[in-house]
Amino acid sequence: MKVAHLILTYTSPQLTERLIKAITHEQFDFYIHVDKKFSIKPYLYLQKYPNVYFIKNREDVRWAGYNTIKATFKCIKEIVASGVPYEYINFLSGQDYPIKSAAYMLGFFERNKGKQFIEFQSIDREWVEAQPRITKYHLTNFTFKGRHLIERLVNLLTPKRKMPLDLQPYGRAMFWMMNPERAMYVVNYVESNPQLERFFLFTWGSDEFVFQTILMNSKYKDELVNNDYRYIDWSAGGAHPKVLEVKDLEKLQQSDDLFARKVNAEKSSALLDALDKSF
Numbered sequence: 001m002k003v004a005h006l007i008l009t010y011t012s013p014q015l016t017e018r019l020i021k022a023i024t025h026e027q028f029d030f031y032i033h034v035d036k037k038f039s040i041k042p043y044l045y046l047q048k049y050p051n052v053y054f055i056k057n058r059e060d061v062r063w064a065g066y067n068t069i070k071a072t073f074k075c076i077k078e079i080v081a082s083g084v085p086y087e088y089i090n091f092l093s094g095q096d097y098p099i100k101s102a103a104y105m106l107g108f109f110e111r112n113k114g115k116q117f118i119e120f121q122s123i124d125r126e127w128v129e130a131q132p133r134i135t136k137y138h139l140t141n142f143t144f145k146g147r148h149l150i151e152r153l154v155n156l157l158t159p160k161r162k163m164p165l166d167l168q169p170y171g172r173a174m175f176w177m178m179n180p181e182r183a184m185y186v187v188n189y190v191e192s193n194p195q196l197e198r199f200f201l202f203t204w205g206s207d208e209f210v211f212q213t214i215l216m217n218s219k220y221k222d223e224l225v226n227n228d229y230r231y232i233d234w235s236a237g238g239a240h241p242k243v244l245e246v247k248d249l250e251k252l253q254q255s256d257d258l259f260a261r262k263v264n265a266e267k268s269s270a271l272l273d274a275l276d277k278s279f
Contacts, residue, residue: 001087002087003109004029004079004090004180006031006033006090006092007031007092009035010037015263016032016043018265018272022275022279023101023102030053031078032053033054034058036058037061040054053082056078057074058071058074062143064140066141090177091177093261095261096175098258099253099259099260100258108258115225116225117227118176118212119173121170121171127171127172130171135161136204138202141201163213167213168216170216173232177228182223183211185214185220230259231259243267244261245268246274248271249274
């Protein structure tokens with residue numbers, strides 16, 4: 001079984017290398033998308049690994065903006081165009097780190113073939129606090145001066161937005177593990193419906209809605225498992241998860257999750273050393 005690990009990153013080539021080395025396996029390939037705002041040169045030394053590939057058609061990723069979805073779609077297309085018969089694409093950030101071995105992960109994917117792993121909640125019934133993200137206009141994907149004032153005026157003067165095509169909105173975390181066929185289903189569905197692309201363009205954090213919404217409104221919804229198998233600590237509050245440290249090791253080792261998020265090269269160094277020894 002072949003698995004493509006897709007890594008969206010811009011932070012640390014060394015951390016990306018460490019992630020790759022931690023779960024290197026003959027059945028695993030790694031596709032790296034480096035944010036177009038940043039030079040790819042510091043990452044190019046990773047080409048020395050035979051199972052590492054760089055996404056050629058890079059995107060300028062903007063936090064909570066639609067460009068994140070554009071980047072993800074480009075990556076999926078390049079992975080599929082490789083012609084390699086991958087059973088899964090595992091979507092990661094450059095600040096994720098494995099907490100299980102490559103052999104364990106491969107066994108997990110083999111046991112669960114045909115299932116798609118992604119967190120989801122109904123925006124209407126469960127994740128109701130996220131409703132303003134989709135009912136209001138957001139100019140997060142744009143950088144022009146005065147956009148915040150325009151955003152306020154537009155929302156003052158226009159009615160609440162509704163999801164096109166009678167789709168019921170779902171959302172949650174942006175990272176997932178699914179087969180290329182279902183990932184391409186989402187890409188094709190969105191790109192063949194311009195009104196849907198436009199809707200998500202003005203959504204705040206559309207990367208946390210697109211895959212959940214399209215798949216949960218499809219004939220494939222029963223394949224979805226409501227779990228992305230990421231250990232994330234939101235106890236610090238705010239829009240970003242806590243950076244994990246060595247004091248979190250025991251919790252990670254007791255977890256059924258496959259990856260920890262998020263880590264960095266400095267604050268998490270001792271934790272990463274301990275995890276490497278535990279595989």
